[in-house]
Amino acid sequence: MHIHQISYKALLLFSCVLLASCSTYKYKESDKVYKKNAKDFSKLIKAMPPENQRIDSLFNEQSFVGTTNMGIRKPNFVIIHHTAQNSTDQTLKTFTLTRTGTSAHYVIGRDGKVVQMVNDYLRAQHAGAGKWGSVTDMNSCSIGIEMDNNGTTDPWTEAQINSLCAVLATLKKKYSIPTANFIGHADFAPGRKNDPKNFPWKTLAQKGFGLWYDDVMETPPENFDTTAALRIIGYNVQRLNYAIEAFKIHFVQTDITQTLTDFDKQILYNLYKKSL
């Protein structure tokens, strides 16, 4: 009788714990979708010969021989965003709804908590249309990091930046990402995006993530071509005023108008020489 009572109590406790853990986990449905998608991708990768990769016009002249030497594609850029939302929870909700069509590899909260949402080897939908250097499909070659921040008045917390730096250090090392390839969404999509705003890029650059200008700078020569310099750094100068604005969101911050002051030109010249 006594033993029976204990086991009944244990069972009750177990059910309560189980119920509690079920009710606090809100993302069971999206996890299921993730798993199904990942399974479909793995089928694509496993297929020999690969499916849907035959060149129609070659008919019988194409064959497949599996090589012994291959690897999985790696990201080569990191794009940093601000969520323009009020909490990590709100962002997780947005990124787990199919209809929003957006996602990121990592979401970093104001409290420094990091949530991964996409395998580094897979393509998240964070960058959209844009151009940096000659890269247009940035989603295919980058890791997207969303920093929880409302994008206007929110300060960046130390915990959040510390976690970001820990993530960046790991990614940089693991995938050999070049220092200059840590950029913001606005850099990639001038005129369309302005995030992240008021971002501590200098702090990041001091740790080897992204470029920053020197404390002491030369005055650029009379014939300094500012448009070419922006282009060499990576900016899409097709709509020059927006390229200037994006450059200033990243490197000037205190003034983000669409014209270059003498000081802005010094920064630009300094960075241009680092990019050659």
Ligand SMILES: [Zn+2]
């Ligand atoms: Zn963004």
